[in-house]
Amino acid sequence: MKTSNIRIAIVRLSALGDIVNTAVVLQIIRKYYPNATVDWFVEEAFAPILKDHPLLNEVISVPIKRIKKTKSFSLLKETIHSLKSRPFYDHIIDAQGLLKSAFVTYFLHGNVHGFDRNSAREGIAARFYDTSSAIAYEMGVVKRNVLVITEALNIPYDENDILIKEDVFEKGARPASLPHEGKAIACVIGASWPSKCYPKEHFAVVCSNLPYPCYLIWGSETEYKDAQWIAEHSQNALIAPKMSLKELVTFIAHCDLTIGNDTGPTHMAWAMNTPSITLFGPTNERMIFPTPKNIGIKSPSSVNIMKIDRNDFSIKEIDPNIVTQKAKELLA
Numbered sequence: 001m002k003t004s005n006i007r008i009a010i011v012r013l014s015a016l017g018d019i020v021n022t023a024v025v026l027q028i029i030r031k032y033y034p035n036a037t038v039d040w041f042v043e044e045a046f047a048p049i050l051k052d053h054p055l056l057n058e059v060i061s062v063p064i065k066r067i068k069k070t071k072s073f074s075l076l077k078e079t080i081h082s083l084k085s086r087p088f089y090d091h092i093i094d095a096q097g098l099l100k101s102a103f104v105t106y107f108l109h110g111n112v113h114g115f116d117r118n119s120a121r122e123g124i125a126a127r128f129y130d131t132s133s134a135i136a137y138e139m140g141v142v143k144r145n146v147l148v149i150t151e152a153l154n155i156p157y158d159e160n161d162i163l164i165k166e167d168v169f170e171k172g173a174r175p176a177s178l179p180h181e182g183k184a185i186a187c188v189i190g191a192s193w194p195s196k197c198y199p200k201e202h203f204a205v206v207c208s209n210l211p212y213p214c215y216l217i218w219g220s221e222t223e224y225k226d227a228q229w230i231a232e233h234s235q236n237a238l239i240a241p242k243m244s245l246k247e248l249v250t251f252i253a254h255c256d257l258t259i260g261n262d263t264g265p266t267h268m269a270w271a272m273n274t275p276s277i278t279l280f281g282p283t284n285e286r287m288i289f290p291t292p293k294n295i296g297i298k299s300p301s302s303v304n305i306m307k308i309d310r311n312d313f314s315i316k317e318i319d320p321n322i323v324t325q326k327a328k329e330l331l332a
Contacts (some may be wrong), residue, residue, distance in 0.1 A: 188260025
């Protein structure tokens with residue numbers, strides 16, 4: 001244990017699933033640096049999930065997406081000024097490896113560490129770093145994220161720190177929308193790409209074959225319409241209420257199983273130490289940290305992690321009966 005009160009900045013702007021899969025490192029940092037000041041720089045849309053996290057001192061929202069959308073020079077200037085005004089950090093760690101995350105580190109004061117040019121998703125980002133780690137891009141994302149941060153802080157890597165983790169976020173009280181007795185299942189029906197979405201017809205079959213209520217998690221109008229269709233075609237399917245990110249964490253934490261696509265809400269189940277089944281089409285199990293109760297089911301297609309095929313709709317080939325069987329095993 002190191003007791004020095006150092007200042008650490010973590011830069012992981014997006015996306016939701018990657019933030020969820022990175023946040024486990026906060027427990028590891030506190031184990032070795034209990035008195036450190038730890039700040040997290042994140043895209044403003046995802047800041048609420050980190051807000052008031054007990055292991056963070058401050059969450060700093062960065063409006064990268066809004067700057068791109070509005071092309072506002074004044075907003076860009078204001079953001080740069082805000083970053084430059086931050087106090088000195090002993091360690092600034094880019095856990096994303098993209099040009100946009102490197103851009104943020106460039107305006108902060110302190111030593112910057114990140115993935116080397118062969119490890120970063122966008123190799124040019126490595127030009128902004130003072131030191132770097134060579135961590136194979138093909139490695140599982142959770143381990144990659146932990147390694148780049150632990151190497152920067154000279155913390156020994158121990159897989160048990162990930163396997164035997166506390167809940168990554170605060171659990172909160174059981175939502176009123178969940179039954180007080182009996183088991184409940186969360187079904188995450190949406191994702192960032194259409195090809196990552198398990199067909200609604202298959203979800204209806206899975207829900208019909210399970211003996212417990214299945215709550216359909218949705219975030220957009222399109223997903224809500226899909227949820228309506230599934231609910232109409234399965235007596236066990238119920239449409240979950242619209243939730244904030246923190247409410248969603250609490251909801252999934254209190255469900256007995258989450259079944260979903262490769263997307264942030266599905267990854268929340270792993271983060272909260274509850275069983276989960278992640279369904280993969282154009283991506284694969286690299287996106288999760290498999291455990292006996294957190295498993296992946298992959299479609300028959302092969303995946304080139306360095307060049308993801310967004311037109312790979314093979315997820316529809318995953319047999320709903322296999323999903324049902326695995327779900328029943330996890331619920332037993």
